[in-house]
Amino acid sequence: MTDVNALLADFAEKEASPPVRGYWSSVANRLRYDYVTLFFLAVILLIVLISVFAPLLAPFDPTKSSMAYRMKPVGFRNFVLGTDELGRDMLSRLLWGGRTSLLMGLVPVALATFIGGILGVLAGFLGGWVNTAIMRTMDIFYAFPSVLLAVAISGTLGGGTKNGMVALTLVFIPSLCRVAESATTQVRGLDFVEAARASGASTLSIVQHHILGNVLGPVFIFASSLISVSILLGSGLSFLGLGVEPPTPDWGLMLSTLRSAIYVQPLVCALPGVAIFITSLSFNLVSDGLRQAMDVKA
Amino acid sequence: MNATAPASAAITEQIDERDRGGKRQPMLIADKLKKYFPIRSGVLQRQVGEVKAVDEVSFAVLKGETLGIVGESGCGKSTLARLLMHLIPKDSGDLIFDGDPVGGVRGITLRELRRNMQMVFQDSYSSLNPRLPVQDSIAYGPRVHGMDYKDARKLAADLLDKVGLRAAMFGARYPHELSGGQKQRVNIARALALNPRMLILDEAVSALDKSVEAQVLNLLAHLKREFNLTYLFISHDLNVVQYISDRVLVMYLGQVVEIGPVDDIYNAPRHPYSRALLESRLSMDPAQRVIEPPISGDPPNPINPPSGCRFRTRCAFAEDICASSTPLLGAVSTQNHFVACHMASAGSGHSKAGLAH
Amino acid sequence: MPLDAAVMERPVKATVKAQPLVDVRDLSVKFVSRESTNSAVNGVTFDLMAGEVLCIIGESGSGKSVTMRALMKLLPPNRTKISGHMRVGAHDITKMSESDMRAIRGSQISMIFQEPMTALDPVYTIGDQIAETVMRHEHCSRAEATARALELLQLVRVPSPERRLKAYPHELSGGLRQRAMIAVALSCKPDLLLADEPTTALDATVQIQVLVLLRKLQQELGMAMIFVTHDLGVAAQIADKVAVMYAGRIVEYGRVSDVLMHPQHPYTLGMLASTVHGNMRGQEIEAIPGSPPDLRRPIQGCSFTPRCKFAVKDCLQASPPVVQLDNGQYAACIRAGKGAMPAAPQA
Ligand SMILES: Nc1ncnc2c1ncn2[C@@H]1O[C@H](COP(=O)(O)OP(=O)(O)OP(=O)(O)O)[C@@H](O)[C@H]1O
Ligand SMILES: Nc1ncnc2c1ncn2[C@@H]1O[C@H](COP(=O)(O)OP(=O)(O)OP(=O)(O)O)[C@@H](O)[C@H]1O
Ligand code: SF4
């Protein structure tokens, strides 16, 4: 009979040991099979690398103008992507412009995630009048369309890259705060938080060990979906003459200044738009893929 | 293998150095606990009414016993458990733990109470933090109370072994990698991590399959002996409560309607509601089917409970007196058996008052 | 309490006695995803006569709900692989198109769920929802349908039904909601009612009311019912036949009294032994050790082997044969029918 018992023990052992895997590694595992997301993640990486190494990659000085070579078509002599209305090399300007556009996409979202996240977790966890005070204030900002708000704020602050970023940060805080607040409120009511309270833990410790880990996911997903919005809004601000100021290369600004030449060199004029489109689309799709991968049933 | 001590030996035989009040001092006394939840509505959030979730509930839990609490959904069992754990503030009433009032100047602090009394929640997706390995979930409580990380993890590993999960294999897992029964074992281990003297088990086995429920019930009986525990066992499963309890408390709409030794209540329930509840149990024998339901209707809304006896709207014996005056908990024939029904108190004015059932 | 016969009067279908109403042969359901294949149902075979109640009992994850959904063709078609044959009345469910299915769902086969709140639409009144179903299948006027709705609420013994017609689902208690669900399900006099744990969320005192009501209605309307539960007591209360499921297979089938009083499969025996009742006070409960197998891995031999106290080497070799007894009971275990199984504990 011993061989039966050995067989059964072996059986039970195999049965009882599925691979032990943490939440984040199971998310990574799901992403591994999501080829669309992986592809666009690679695109984003490429854009980031290009922007970082723009000084090395750009064949010309992006701000050096030349009256002789204005509005040349794609492939004109050394100008692989043509030149703009002041005769500056389009390729160099696009490479450099990626830097400003990515900054405009990432910095406001990161800042807003930090500030909005803290406010939201506070509001959600403390509840009561703190919640009312924070959330009603957010509602006031939330009532305005984000474009209008961005324009209004950066109009008040004046142009410039920095002011543009501040304006965008302020625009994103309310929505991030809301996401953090609703996630926190939901987690706060769960039994494991009650159990932590029942063990005599302090509020700070509970937030640190039990709330943050569970709130970070949804906030992170939402923030990643805002990056493309931020790039577009940043470009929009530059386009309107707010935000980035000439001659700094920026996709939005380039689109705006090339507007008048649309009938002369349509292909060249469309390039900054294409760059914006590809970048924001990539961020959008990656954020979508992340959301799906992180939607693991606990 | 005697799982539960007989009621007469509810006083523990072992000597426990944590004991302060002496063997005869009940572990926990709840005196007139009350919790009304306000109901607000409209833009101004004006209070339009209140849910009388727990209404002047008094009882004692003896050292080393298991007190079962039964009652229908919404009768206030979980609210009572949360009040005892101070997870929600009470409106009024007192708690005395092993002779010491809780919270008063001379009594024990909330922190001390929570060291001594822990709670096991109904197993569900929400009872364990999905982002923490279970060993860390167990170690969290001791760390809050100042144990260093290494010792706390060592303790957690020991406790996992105690509840029948090999720490080496299960400690690093996340809750979604465990089955319902395994999660509930982790919940129990977490509750034991502070070395408490009393456990409140709120529907601790209700979500489990029968075969797993049996495993966990055996485990609870074993742990009770090993750690010299006192249980407050809340459930709506009457068979489980009968199996595990020494005494039983029956709740209806936020009030205690009957309390007494398990055999007295199950063999000779005195309150019409207890009787109906017990008759609603299903037999495992297809030849003994219930043809007529023992009671009709649903429990009324606790927002506006009926006047007088709250059970009178469903009670077959209700008379005028039941609507006009509230029956109080009074002793019946056997010692330690109390019931709140006009029929049980002689001279109450009910036509059946004082008649033996 | 005699039923209002006129309400539910219907032509008695001339079913040939020998022909079962429901015939399921070798049903298998697999959920396919990129990471794994979950064999939720593995070769389920049973039949059911008109007017009979079959209880499917089993633990969580044993495939009870999936079997019911397969019968209603409610499983997501792109992620599930279904094989085997299913017939209900004259309909070959396996071959039916979605639009044909829609015509018989609610009229010939209805279903009631565990949580009525999710199955009832919160924005319509109870009366409207019942009337809607009646109108869709019987093409009658709204007035007629509303009149039917009232009759149906009376049929399921909802107190003051006129008032309840105009109530929204959230205004009703759990028991009344479940009754409203039953009224919707019965509105077109189905031949077959599928009930997926309809009383699990209810209190004991309300559960018994609903069970007694369902049994009465089923008998008076002569409809067949498949009732899913994990509570043996519920099965004892309502079933004619019982099918015990484990890991996607029916391991034991037979008349309710035979299965519950003389179980042939060790799993059924284990379930009975581990069901707590008061007489066991002070004793250790004989629990089934371990937990059910992971259906994402292939199972060799009998799926209950790792937890079975009677297991021998042969159990792991091949799927156990289905042993049929004289009384129509059968069990998928190599020991079935050989006696020597200890008697079930009496409740
Ligand atoms: N935080 C709350 N706010 C308002 N009402 C509440 C709150 N918690 C509970 N209630 C109400 O108090 C009553 C008692 O609820 P409780 O959860 O204690 O019941 P229970 O006996 O545990 O029921 P169950 O068996 O369903 O768990 C219910 O009517 C419930 O709706
Ligand atoms: N839509 C689905 N997609 C993938 N897997 C599913 C799906 N529905 C059910 N399953 C899986 O099929 C198996 C059987 O599930 P099923 O719902 O039939 O169990 P059950 O017997 O009804 O259990 P319970 O008593 O918990 O309701 C489970 O492993 C479940 O995870
Ligand atoms: S007091 Fe009256 S209504 Fe209440 S249980 Fe007793 S007889 Fe029934």
Ligand SMILES: [Mg+2]
């Ligand atoms: Mg509860």
Ligand SMILES: [Mg+2]
């Ligand atoms: Mg199910």
